[in-house]
Amino acid sequence: MERTLDPSGGVARKFRITQQGLRLLAEQREGIVTGLSTVVAEWTPEHLDRFIGDLRQFNTDIERITGRPWPRNAGD
The missing domain is CATH 1.20.5 (Single alpha-helices involved in coiled-coils or other helix-helix interfaces)
Known part of the structure; x- marks a missing residue:
């Protein structure tokens, strides 16, 4: 850097x-x-879809709780 x-x-x-x-x-x-x-x-497509949905919800909840939704502005 x-x-x-x-x-x-x-x-x-x-x-x-x-x-x-x-x-x-x-x-x-x-x-x-x-x-x-x-x-x-080795995960089934269903297992992978469930995981992706849960991870998306997890990230969305973090964004909601912190008040910092994604994508963020360059200055954030």
């Missing part, structure tokens, strides 16, 4: 992800996707 000056001249600092950061992020995401795929590989 690189620290850069706020282009509007304020005291805030902006951060820009580096190429190395992007690479690490992609590697971690690939590992997570591979791991999750392994877990659900």
Whole structure:
């Protein structure tokens, strides 16, 4: 991650992800996707549909409780 000056001249600092950061992020995401795929590989379509519905409800309830619905604005 690189620290850069706020282009509007304020005291805030902006951060820009580096190429190395992007690479690490992609590697971690690939590992997570591979791991999750392994877990659900033998699940029936019905089981997977149930899980997706429950996870969607879980996320929706978190958004409702915190007052921060998705997708968020870039400034949130």
